[in-house]
Amino acid sequence: MNLDILYQDEDIVVVNKPAGTPVIPDRFNTEAPSINKVLEAQLGQRVWVVHRLDRDTSGVLCFAKNETAHKNLSAQFMAHSVGKFYAGLVHGRVVQQEGRIESPIAEHPVIKGKMVVNRKGKASVTDYKVVEQWPLHTLLQFQIHTGRTHQIRVHMQSIGHPIVADALYGNGEPFLLSAIKKKYRLSTKDEEERPLLSRLALHAYRLIFEDMKGKEVCVEAPLPKDISACVQQLNKQMKNKQS
Numbered sequence: 001m002n003l004d005i006l007y008q009d010e011d012i013v014v015v016n017k018p019a020g021t022p023v024i025p026d027r028f029n030t031e032a033p034s035i036n037k038v039l040e041a042q043l044g045q046r047v048w049v050v051h052r053l054d055r056d057t058s059g060v061l062c063f064a065k066n067e068t069a070h071k072n073l074s075a076q077f078m079a080h081s082v083g084k085f086y087a088g089l090v091h092g093r094v095v096q097q098e099g100r101i102e103s104p105i106a107e108h109p110v111i112k113g114k115m116v117v118n119r120k121g122k123a124s125v126t127d128y129k130v131v132e133q134w135p136l137h138t139l140l141q142f143q144i145h146t147g148r149t150h151q152i153r154v155h156m157q158s159i160g161h162p163i164v165a166d167a168l169y170g171n172g173e174p175f176l177l178s179a180i181k182k183k184y185r186l187s188t189k190d191e192e193e194r195p196l197l198s199r200l201a202l203h204a205y206r207l208i209f210e211d212m213k214g215k216e217v218c219v220e221a222p223l224p225k226d227i228s229a230c231v232q233q234l235n236k237q238m239k240n241k242q243s
Contacts, residue, residue, distance in 0.1 A: 001038050007219045011069035011212045015039060016221040017061040019199045023052045039063060051077050059204030059221045069212055076209055083208030086142040086152060087223055089201035089230055090161040094138040098129040101155040105148045114168055115150045117158045124148045126155045134234045164201035174198040175230050180237045196233060197226040
């Protein structure tokens, strides 16, 4: 694996995280690749983890190159002064074009690793805005003002629009062309349909923070191929229905 470096200076490095790889080693499988270890090998130096993305979430991920930078960046995240923007494909047509979800989030009382909306939970704020819509799906832009575990996923499930292919908060089913194309035919080369997307349809596309000199840095990662393929097909099928 060779990581795509989006930004780098003497103190900070920002990469475009691929989906499917954890940020830090899995405690149950310490030999498996992790983003921090791959980056250390690529740069030939130690890096400090500043924040995290879920294993199946892709996009902008920031690391510090020294302890001073780590302390500085961590303080920005703790103060919620970092601009964190995501793109996500959700189930259903979101009627309200933009809105704010302020439901507190807590750990699930029974299921380990799962979170729930709970009035006794920690304050959580997610803004969303419709980017594109289709009969059964919506592409949204999110800005999170807090950094709770699975925040966007929990909040979207709470308003009835879970993220596509989310196994923990949705049905977990992959995005299949046959589900949106009426006269879909399987290729003679394939025994079964290959999904356009088979992982959580969530991407961290923009991160805004200050470097060690106090200068604002804005780093963006384009929408990945799998989510883009879904958007293209949704637009194509919509066009076909209208013609």
